[in-house]
Amino acid sequence: MKRLDILNEQALKQQRERMGAELRRWHPNDCKLEGDGLDTDLVHIKNSCDGTLVYEDRRVAVYIRDQYNSSDSASEPETLNKVHVADCPTLQHMRRQEKYDVRYVATTRIDGMFVVNFLGQFGSGDATKGVKCRLYVCKNCLRRLNYKNYNEIGPPERVEIKEFFNLGEFFEVYGSHITSPPMHTDTTAPLNMYTSDWDSVSLRCRELANWRCLKCGDFLGDEKRKHFLHVHHINGLKYDNREQNLQVLCIVCHAEIDDRLKNSPGYAEYRGINQNTG
Numbered sequence: 001m002k003r004l005d006i007l008n009e010q011a012l013k014q015q016r017e018r019m020g021a022e023l024r025r026w027h028p029n030d031c032k033l034e035g036d037g038l039d040t041d042l043v044h045i046k047n048s049c050d051g052t053l054v055y056e057d058r059r060v061a062v063y064i065r066d067q068y069n070s071s072d073s074a075s076e077p078e079t080l081n082k083v084h085v086a087d088c089p090t091l092q093h094m095r096r097q098e099k100y101d102v103r104y105v106a107t108t109r110i111d112g113m114f115v116v117n118f119l120g121q122f123g124s125g126d127a128t129k130g131v132k133c134r135l136y137v138c139k140n141c142l143r144r145l146n147y148k149n150y151n152e153i154g155p156p157e158r159v160e161i162k163e164f165f166n167l168g169e170f171f172e173v174y175g176s177h178i179t180s181p182p183m184h185t186d187t188t189a190p191l192n193m194y195t196s197d198w199d200s201v202s203l204r205c206r207e208l209a210n211w212r213c214l215k216c217g218d219f220l221g222d223e224k225r226k227h228f229l230h231v232h233h234i235n236g237l238k239y240d241n242r243e244q245n246l247q248v249l250c251i252v253c254h255a256e257i258d259d260r261l262k263n264s265p266g267y268a269e270y271r272g273i274n275q276n277t278g
Contacts, residue, residue: 045106047087051144051235052174053106059174060106061085061167063114063135071118071128077136083114085170087236088140089259110168137165143257146234151247151257152215194238201241202231205248213250220250228270230254 045062046054053060064081073079084091107114114135118128139162142150147170148161195201206229211221213229220229232247232254233240251270255261 045091045104049235049237050174051086053085053087055106058108059171060108061170062091062104062106065105065115066117066119068119070120071131073118074116074131074133077134080116080133080135082138082141083135083167084138084141085167086138086141086144088138088144090138090140108167108171110166110171112167136162144236192236192238195241198238198241201246205231205246209248212248213253214248215253216250218250225273228266232257 044055045060048054048059053062061083063083067073067081069080082090105115112134113132116131116133116135118131120127139158141147142158142161142165146152150158150161153161206226210219211226211229212219220226228251230249230251232249234245234247237245249257251261251264251266252274255267261267
């Protein structure tokens with residue numbers, strides 16, 4: 001029996017055109033992504049050029065479905081693992097640790113509820129499966145994307161963004177489907193390293209900021225303290241020196257975005273200077 005080609009069958013094609021129905025490519029994962037989520041390894045989640053997370057051709061949110069808590073925690077989202085919407089330091093750490101045995105769920109559902117399996121504190125006893133509960137968005141993700149100017153606003157506004165974060169609104173801002181190709185392929189993407197003119201670019205940015213941290217306002221223009229004023233790449237790409245991607249921050253404010261800086265000698269030295277002069 002000849003197989004019917006529903007895309008090119010003339011009668012069906014004409015009927016579809018009369019109805020004004022758009023031809024849409026269906027993906028077998030679509031229903032799962034919009035329902036209870038698609039079980040996947042973190043290694044299969046990619047990041048787009050804007051820092052958001054991508055599975056196949058769709059922007060997604062990811063979270064750990066199997067959590068070592070009791071089901072009583074369902075009403076306490078602060079105690080549960082967070083939902084990730086960006087390639088934040090937390091996910092980067094998981095990749096570096098190669099914790100691919102931790103199962104993530106990719107989802108595009110926008111109702112704010114997520115299916116969680118509660119395994120108990122030590123993974124012993126009977127598991128409580130399929131509990132729909134609220135999860136908070138990861139703060140590191142909000143910092144990574146500077147979502148709604150998260151890095152420039154005060155604590156009360158940050159709490160409000162976390163409390164009322166809406167995935168539907170998020171996908172509207174960034175678009176659930178990828179509509180444009182990435183800036184680079186795996187063969188053309190430059191190394192994520194500073195450009196050869198970075199020293200002059202950084203100096204100009206700090207001069208334009210009058211040697212003040214754009215977040216806390218500290219002045220660091222004297223010669224002994226200039227090196228404590230950094231220029232941060234918002235999207236994490238060290239070669240992207242566009243003005244809108246650069247943010248002048250003192251080392252302490254910079255460390256709130258990049259935790260690795262808290263282990264640097266400069267961080268401890270600057271904190272010590274502030275305490276001594278405070």
